[in-house]
Amino acid sequence: MAYQQPALPYADNALEPHISxxxxxxxxxxxxxxxxxxxxxxxxxxxxxxxxxxxxxxxxxxxxxxxxxxxxxxxxxxxxxxxxxLSPNGGGEPTGDVAAKIVEDFGSVEKFKEELKTAAATQFGSGWAWLVLDNGTLKVVKTGNAQNPMTSGQTPLLCIDVWEHAYYLDYQNRRPDHVAAVIDNLLNWEFVNENYKAAK
CATH class of the missing domain: 1.10.287.990 (Fe,Mn superoxide dismutase (SOD) domain)
Structure with missing residues (x-):
């Protein structure tokens, strides 16, 4: 049975101006x-x-x-x-149960956001930055190329794509600007909470 590419959950232009x-x-x-x-x-x-x-x-x-x-x-x-x-109505502060867990495990929302931004900006070459649940604790990790945290026993809750094709048409070599735009304006906290609830 062939794997089907899921439909985008929004229109192509729904994430503008942050992603074109x-x-x-x-x-x-x-x-x-x-x-x-x-x-x-x-x-x-x-x-x-x-x-x-x-x-x-x-x-x-x-x-x-x-x-x-x-x-x-x-x-x-x-x-x-x-x-x-990602969501056209995303970004801002974390919501739901995962918000309290972020404060518990990272110390503050700002500390979490800084860790996520740093992981995404410093992933050398192509890859991903993730928020994962690892033995009951939230962690930020980064992976190269196609790697996925599930192969290390971690449960992905959210990710940011930092392959160049994810941002180069809009941001050229300014990956940190792309990452900041995603975190501040597009992260889908409702989806993150669904993943957190399922993983607990």
Whole structure:
């Protein structure tokens, strides 16, 4: 059963002016779509074809002979997750149960935001910055390329894409400006709370 690229949860231009419709068109319509197409081509006719995307990611994470399956599968998952981490009505202060947990585990919302901004800005090369739940504790982590925290036993709650294709059309080499715009204006705290509730 082929993995289907989920529909965007908003219009291409819904995240403007922070992320342009042009960026969404290339990012979702070309990059994300290519990962899904490549993944389906690689797993067709194999035992992976009947597994969930999460199962395949976990089974192929440390298998050098399956690096193509992992990279395309994980990138398909990461992007599907990422689009839901953003909202036209997002940003601002954390809400719900996760807000209190952030203060408990980071000391303050500002400290959390600084850690997330630093992780996203300092990830060398392509990758992701994440808020995860790790054995009951919230942590900020960063991963390179297609890596996903679930392969380390952590539960992703939100992510920020810092591959150049996520921001270069809008921000060129100013990755920190893109990251700040996402955190301040687009983070979908309702989605983060859903993930936190499910992970507890």
């Amino acid at each position: 419709a042009n960026t969404i068109g290339f990012h979702y319509g070309k990059h994300h779509a290519a990962y899904v197409k490549n993944y389906n081509g690689l797993v067709e006719g194999t035992p992976f074809d009947s597994m969930s995307l999460e199962e395949v990611i976990l089974k192929t994470a440390d298998d050098a002979s399956k690096v193509g399956v992992f990279n395309n599968g994980a990138q398909a998952w990461n992007h599907s997750f990422y689009w839901n981490c």
